[in-house]
Ligand SMILES: [Fe+2]
């Protein structure tokens with residue numbers, strides 16, 4: 001981030017919606033575990049992380065609605081867009097799979113967001129900086145919690161190790177997308193609002209590296225990467241997620257809850 | 258729970274009249290009984306059973322409400338519901354810990370629940386069919402839980418009493434939050450009001466059943482009262498609940514599904530219709546609409562999570578061994 005170039009409203013809105021959608025969708029996925037975790041302690045820890053994510057999503061949607069200036073609310077943005085209008089990355093919408101996959105997805109996203117929020121804490125946009133200052137503390141806990149599980153499962157038993165390896169393979173195609181720069185991120189970075197995603201890769205690797213080393217796991221580079229989330233092209237599971245999410249809002253248009 | 262007679266029969270050797278009388282004297286003096294204090298086996302078993310059932314209720318109770326987390330109608334409601342269900346898990350954790358002070362493990366209690374041997378509150382064997390059920394559960398079910406639990410804050414067993422103080426604060430927050438959901442619906446569109454009324458229709462009677470059988474049919478009440486585990490009878494608590502809740506429902510403009518419900522000036526309390534005890538016993542014994550699914554969901558979570566728990570143990574063991582090896586090498 002650098003000079004004080006300006007950002008146009010649509011670009012800022014897109015940037016905010018991408019971030020908000022990432023947090024909402026991952027929070028939603030995590031909340032699907034509630035009451036079904038492998039142990040009671042995780043039935044407390046996973047909702048904790050989900051609450052952080054949903055809280056961050058709310059702050060981002062509220063600001064996005066403000067920036068948009070059309071009188072929409074956080075809920076209008078969260079609940080009443082079409083699937084093709086959601087801009088989250090594919091990683092966060094991946095189905096939970098087993099506990100290994102859920103924890104690895106959490107670690108990956110947190111390891112991306114921690115350097116993101118650190119950089120955004122000195123954003124030229126005061127609202128973004130405020131959201132970042134709070135989020136950076138929360139995401140540090142997510143790295144610790146999910147990272148500890150990746151170590152436990154990688155090191156634990158033959159079965160848990162096999163499941164961790166499967167999770168690494170399963171999620172590998174969705175990593176490149178989160179580090180991708182495009183005109184939106186270029187403009188946001190030039191205006192000093194948010195860092196370029198590609199610039200966060202070294203910090204991500206510095207977080208993941210020691211965790212994988214302790215877990216005895218090997219990072220893999222997939223032959224193909226999947227992209228599309230930032231342009232609203234999602235996996236087939238996304239429609240069902242939105243069907244759940246939007247169910248009441250769509251059934252009772254205009255009601256207050 | 259156990260009667261005085263059974264206690265005598267089971268613990269003849271070390272619980273003579275003098276022991277029981279000395280224990281009762283401590284209870285009557287309102288002393289708190291702590292984990293390492295001498296206590297009759299029957300007292301211990303009664304508490305293990307009651308605290309265990311309470312803990313299981315918190316855990317199974319996460320399921321009906323969890324059913325609406327992904328469909329909550331606004332971000333504010335979603336966060337609040339997620340936090341509520343998480344609180345219930347926390348209550349389960351404190352309660353299992355309180356029961357563990359009596360010499361039973363969480364694992365043992367969990368196995369009994371999954372084997373269908375331990376009970377939990379019958380209310381959670383009803384389905385949550387609409388969003389209004391989330392309001393009704395907070396208002397009525399957490400409301401009934403508070404009526405039961407406030408006197409438990411003065412329970413003679415210290416760890417249980419202390420757990421209840423912490424739990425009650427959160428339950429009353431849940432109750433207000435549930436009532437606020439009902440209020441929003443009652444003041445909303447005709448469709449929302451109808452949803453609220455339907456939820457009250459379905460949850461009212463099961464909520465009254467939460468207090469358990471009539472005093473005249475309850476076998477364990479007397480001894481529990483003497484030991485000050487309980488402070489009020491089932492019927493007393495149920496009446497308090499009705500008296501507190503009916504005006505709240507009337508304020509919402511909703512109708513209770515009981516034509517016999519009416520204020521009795523002479524008693525200074527509401528009269529209400531007969532509870533369907535056949536339904537109560539059917540649900541307690543496994544025949545409620547959701548009994549099978551609730552237990553199946555708990556078993557699935559437990560079974561699917563077995564490899565995770567095993568891995569955590571294996572990793573802890575390996576770490577310990579590695580630490581020891583480095584220590585040895587350093588010496
Ligand atoms: Fe509770």
Ligand SMILES: [Fe+2]
Pocket residue numbers: 315348402406424
């Ligand atoms: Fe409770």
Ligand SMILES: [Fe+2]
Pocket residue numbers: 345399427428431
């Ligand atoms: Fe509660």
